Amino acid sequence: MGGSIETLVNREYQYGFVTDIEAESIPRGLNEDTVKLISAKKGEPKWLLDWRLKAYARWTTMQEPHWSNVKYKPIDYQDVIYFSAPKPKKTLGSLDEVDPKLREMYGKLGISMNEQKRMNNIAVDVVMDSVSVGTSFKAELSKLGIIFCSFGEAVREHPELVQKYLGSVVPHSDNFFAALNSAVFSDGSFVYVPKGVRCPMELSTYFRINAEGTGQFERTLIIADEGAYVSYLEGCTAPKRDTNQLHAAVVELIALKDATIKYSTVQNWFAGDENGEGGIFNFVTKRGKCAGENAKISWTQVETGSAITWKYPSVILQGDNSVGEFYSVAVVNNHQQADTGTKMIHIGRNTRSTIVSKGISAGQGNNSYRGQVKVLPKAAFARNYTQCDSMLIGNRCGAHTFPYIEVQNQTATLEHEASTSKIGEDQIFYLTQRGISKENAVSMIVAGFCKDVFKELPMEFALEAQQLLGITLEGSVG
């Protein structure tokens, strides 16, 4: 029986295949000309090029941050390919025009678009290697005035919206990785939901890194106008690679008065092999701004992949009575390292935030929660509830918690609960004694531990997340 657990441990990363599609890449390295070339290839207006160049200039003055609790070999930023677009690139009217090889790839990923569209009622905008190749449900959404398209298209079709909001939450100078992204971002998704409109379906984008050595620099911008509602799902898989792949995305959310944005992520990028070789370096800046009264932004993330995760989806609670939420499950196995958490910045009166973080460490994985709750002087009666739980599987892994709390208004109420537990041998024995395999027993215990987060995910995503967790932890007990 020990043998079968071995087999599971040694099972190849399920989505570790490479699709043989001709990619148009630019030479490795980064300088001002690279930025200009990317912008030119995308046919961008001058204001955007200028913005990129400003970001690039700023980036050259910045240092890669090393305050997080992760260790990795230095990244050679001149050895990265900063742009690659699948060919042939042409405007597609329907899915039938999508390259059959791409469609085969969707099949392998379990994203049959037609089926997804009909059965799941999800509009899927597939981002593969930096350029969107197909956007669905567009007509239906546009009837409601909802814009859901690639970032590049938004720049062409809705420049006034992009110009108004781009960098308004994450400025080009925000941090090293955000500045890098601002300079070289290739594509991403754009969503605008007009006043009073409730988006009738979950919006979804599947990210995938394909061309070898290509950095992935996605830019996502979501705007919910007054009284609007939108739920956005981001799910990721990537092929197996030997060289580390750099990923530095930026996501900006803007919720105006009475608007709600729910942003859910299941991240399953290649985490490296059992010796810690390969795997994605994931340095992401995600931030939302509750710009108006009663606005609400909710982040839910399930992080199971990547060799390194550096990610702090945050909310700026500017409007009075606005609400920020962060629900997170982060799993590390083998040699994975995650330093993830959130920032809740209370600016407006009666602002409320909730943080529920579940960290699971197995193998020699290292998991850190890093969270900041900041209550500014005008944030009267601000409230925060933080719950931060860690689960350890085996005794070679680590769990760390770094909470930062800064309160400048005496009427604020903050609660912080934290726990660390080991997965119990007695729990595993109990479940296996009922005929459940050890692997499933571990999944079940872990899923139970994560329930408070899973229940925040849309149904189909919750199931996927639970399965992913099981796959990630395979072989971790034995």
Add this chain to the structure above:
Amino acid sequence: MLQIKDLYAKAGDRDILRGITLDVAAGEVHAIMGPNGSGKSTLAQVLAGNPAYEVTGGSVTYQGIDLLALQPEERAQQGVFLAFQYPIEIPGVSNAYFLRSAFNSIRAARGQEEVDPLEFLDYMEKKLELVDMDVEMLSRSVNMGFSGGEKKRNEILQMAVLEPRLALLDETDSGLDIDALRIVASGVNALRRPDNATIVVTHYQRLLNYIVPDFVHVLAHGKIVKSGDKSLALELEAKGYDWLVEPQGALAS
């Protein structure tokens, strides 16, 4: 059905079972009695495959196969069930999901089709009646916030759902009031069939008024020191264990 031969086991450095030999045939109920620390519970745990115990000698043959070579889940799939003395809590996992997963795992191992949640709910209705449990218990997390009695009833519910060939009841009576005891015992009795067997581990004779054994064995210092029929249990009730148990010093090395 079950042949235990000269079984030795230890937990850590401590020898607990020191040569147990016992035959159990289909249709029989055996009671294992004995003072605290005699190894009764260990025997049940070892038969179920708890990795906290190490078997250091002897053999166990169950339905012709070497039971000790099987993983706990394989034993369960072969029909071995342990009702725990201290049922384990699993936060966040609903009782219904747990029970159905167990049920389906065992079915899958036997090449049977898995049942969906609706079918399973139907199946559960009768099983719940058996232990007088409300359907609401299914939506609660496994054993979380259950009273002692509820936990024990939940064990018997699991037994009813999984329909084992060999049921091991480890101190199922401990912590039960008389009403709960009756419910638990009637549940166990309802599950008795000519083709299955039950081993009841208990400290007190009380449970055996309700689950009547065919054989009673007294364990002391990891060995069976006396076997008899159900009258032995009554004798123990009257006389205690002292007359059967040598002082520990005589055995300790």
